[in-house]
Amino acid sequence: MDKFKKFTGARSGKIIEGLSEVKEYLQNYGYISESATNFTNSFDEMLVSATKLYQQYYNIEQTGRLDEKTIGQMMVPRCGKRDIGNDTSFMQHSANHGNLQSIAHYEIFEGRPRWKKRALTFSFLPQNKLPDNYKKTIARGFSKWQAVTPLSFRETGSYSKADIKIGFYSREHGCGHAFDGVLGELAHAYAPPFGWFHFDNDENWVVHQGDQLGHNSKDPTMLTAIDLESVAMHEIGHLLGLGHSVDRNAIMFPTLTYGVRKIELQKDDVDGIQSLYGANPDSSESSPSSHAQNLFRGTPAVSRWWGPTLLAAKPAMALVDIIFL
Ligand SMILES: [Zn+2]
Ligand SMILES: [Zn+2]
Structure with missing residues (x-):
């Protein structure tokens, strides 16, 4: 995405070599109609309105120009699933949490697809011969979603029968949806009832155990290192029927900033998943919202997983993951 840097400051009426790629980018994420083709390098009305829509989604001032903030946002690693478009219905509704009026920012796929049964099984492709700490990391992701829903997840050795x-x-x-080697697309997952959960084998996946690195983990200071658990948490949300959230702290926010480990469900994620499945009946909390609030009191949304020196030297990073319906 570093290639977009040269467009910083571009505005209506300009013609810039390669500008059509910005239009393609915006189309990929739902800001330009899918039927539009043969993009030109001219900063036309189409690009102005798509830019404004993008700025609205990311809460950037709607200038319609490719200003620094907008280009900066486009350069952040992100999920490949579109932000807006046919496959999701944008849910932004008021929810009453006690005396506190707050807005939910989560998104549900159109038609509200969800799992009909509550006890779900997962299985790892036997040919992958995944190390145990990879399996544990992904299983830990399932258990976090399980804690806030009536769903349960159990690993099964029967790959062909697993949900x-x-x-x-x-x-x-x-x-x-082919993968593309290191970086670019990292993973994708399908909405219910498909259950396909694919990771790009060419990535340099990093696995943590507690605060320690897993024994066969890659070096997390590698500029291409990707935190497996952060990506797994996000993809499981798609597997269960959640789209993207516009809440920056949410697991379901489409971008993951380089060097950030993001593994705890936030209130918006919980509100979203509970709108589909309800709360966990075993939870001691009766109200989903108070449960969520208690759960997240004092939980930081993200944690840095390597030092500031490296972060300062961050390179251009590509997409974090890709999810399609
Ligand atoms: Zn996503
Ligand atoms: Zn796939």
Whole structure:
């Protein structure tokens, strides 16, 4: 996405070599109609309105120009699933949490697809021979979503019968969305009832155990290192039926800033998933919202997982993951 830097300051009426790629980017994420083709390099009305829509989504002043903030946002690693478009219905509604009036920012796929049964199984592609700490990391992600819903997740050795099939693949792998080597697309997951959960095998996945690195983990200071748990948490939300959230702290926010480990569900994630499935009946909290509030009291949304020196030297990073319906 570093290639977008040169467009900083671009505005209506300009013609700039390569500007069509910004239009393609905005189209990929739902800001330009899918039917539009043959993009030109001219900063036309289409680009102005798409830019404004993008700025609205990311809460940036709607200038319609590719100003510094807008280009900066476009350069942040992100999920490949579109922000707005046909496959999701944007849910921004008022929810009454006690005396506190707050806005939910989560998104549900159109038609509200969700799992009909509550006890779900997941299984790892046997050929991957995944290390145990990879499996534990992904299983930990499931248990966090389980804690706030009536759903339960259990690993099964029977891959073909599992509801959720987890596999690490390189390049073309038969699901219709090829991976692309290091960085770019990192993972994708399908909404219910498909249960396909695919990771890009070419990424340098980093696994943590507590605050320690897992034993066969890659070096987290590598500029291409990707935190497996952060990506898994986000993708599981899609597997269960959640789209993206506009809440920056939410697990379901489409971008993951480089060097940030983001593994705890936030209130908006919980509100979203509970709108589909209800709360966990075993929870001691009767009200979903107070449960969520208690759960997250004092929980930081994100934690840095390597030092500030490296962060200062951050390179241009590509997409974090990609999810399609
Ligand atoms: Zn996503
Ligand atoms: Zn796939």
